[in-house]
Amino acid sequence: MRGLLIWICAASCVTWAQAPKRYECHRAGSPVAVDGRIESAAWAKAPWTDWFVDIQGDAKPAPRYRTRAKMLWDDQYLYLAAELEEPHVWATLTQHDSVIFHDNDFEVFLNPSGDGRNYFEFEINALNTGWDLFLPKPYREGGKADNSWEIPGLRSAVHVNGTLNDPTDTDRGWTLEIAFPWGAFASRPPVTRPKSGDQWRINLSRVEWRTNIEDGKYVKPAGEKEDNWVWSPQGAINMHIPDRWGFVRFVE
Numbered sequence: 001m002r003g004l005l006i007w008i009c010a011a012s013c014v015t016w017a018q019a020p021k022r023y024e025c026h027r028a029g030s031p032v033a034v035d036g037r038i039e040s041a042a043w044a045k046a047p048w049t050d051w052f053v054d055i056q057g058d059a060k061p062a063p064r065y066r067t068r069a070k071m072l073w074d075d076q077y078l079y080l081a082a083e084l085e086e087p088h089v090w091a092t093l094t095q096h097d098s099v100i101f102h103d104n105d106f107e108v109f110l111n112p113s114g115d116g117r118n119y120f121e122f123e124i125n126a127l128n129t130g131w132d133l134f135l136p137k138p139y140r141e142g143g144k145a146d147n148s149w150e151i152p153g154l155r156s157a158v159h160v161n162g163t164l165n166d167p168t169d170t171d172r173g174w175t176l177e178i179a180f181p182w183g184a185f186a187s188r189p190p191v192t193r194p195k196s197g198d199q200w201r202i203n204l205s206r207v208e209w210r211t212n213i214e215d216g217k218y219v220k221p222a223g224e225k226e227d228n229w230v231w232s233p234q235g236a237i238n239m240h241i242p243d244r245w246g247f248v249r250f251v252e
Contacts, residue, residue: 018057018058020232020245020247021050021232024249024251025072025249026046026251028073029042030042034155035159036157036177038081038177046070046072048068049069052067052068052204052231055239058233063206064227065086065087066085067085067206067229071202073194073250076179078182079177079178080178082106083175084174084176084206086104087171088167088171088211089161089163090104090126091103091165094129097130097131097147098131099131100131101226103126103209104207104209105123106125106176106205107207107239108122109205110180110200110202111201113191120135121135124156124176128156128158133146140238146188154184155178155179156178157177159175161175165217167217194250196250199247203231203239205228206228208226209226210227231246232245
């Protein structure tokens with residue numbers, strides 16, 4: 001959805017030579033407790049992604065705060081965990097399907113077919129408020145977001161390493177876990193659970209706003225644009241270029 005607001009250029013307008021990131025998503029060897037803390041034994045053998053970079057790539061300065069993620073899978077779910085360094089954890093949105101990137105957020109983009117069509121987006125903030133939507137094709141090709149897509153059976157949790165919405169102290173950051181049930185992808189169009197060796201196009205994004213502290217609250221300065229930090233850089237301030245997303249291969 002954010003592509004409508006920060007869309008700047010079709011993919012053909014930018015020469016982009018950087019190879020997409022790759023990740024091997026291992027099958028979970030034990031149950032994953034989705035509590036936001038990333039402490040289940042199953043996560044111990046899951047590799048971290050590379051640290052996130054600016055959405056436009058290495059030519060831009062490194063993000064102010066570090067972000068990384070892990071993924072696992074089993075017969076029921078695709079699991080994702082993320083660790084976000086953040087000295088001031090804040091969030092305001094509590095209504096499901098709000099425009100979550102108006103807060104600091106974490107975003108997941110999933111293209112099971114790998115062809116840049118029929119892809120899914122999920123955004124979450126530090127209050128564990130989510131926004132799920134589906135796009136039949138990117139905005140630059142005339143795609144329109146289907147906000148009616150929901151994720152029945154979704155499990156998600158957030159843990160704040162500090163205090164939420166308290167400007168008087170310094171936090172370490174927040175961590176999150178998400179379990180996407182395979183059945184959630186069955187309707188637009190039908191997507192089957194992957195088998196070992198299959199791969200999806202996936203990207204992960206973090207939106208970070210600069211804030212001031214006014215009257216004991218976090219306030220975004222007027223006219224200030226957000227930072228966009230991602231796992232696999234896009235080469236443009238536009239997450240909706242699926243052919244630049246990373247490759248995630250499911251392995252036993």
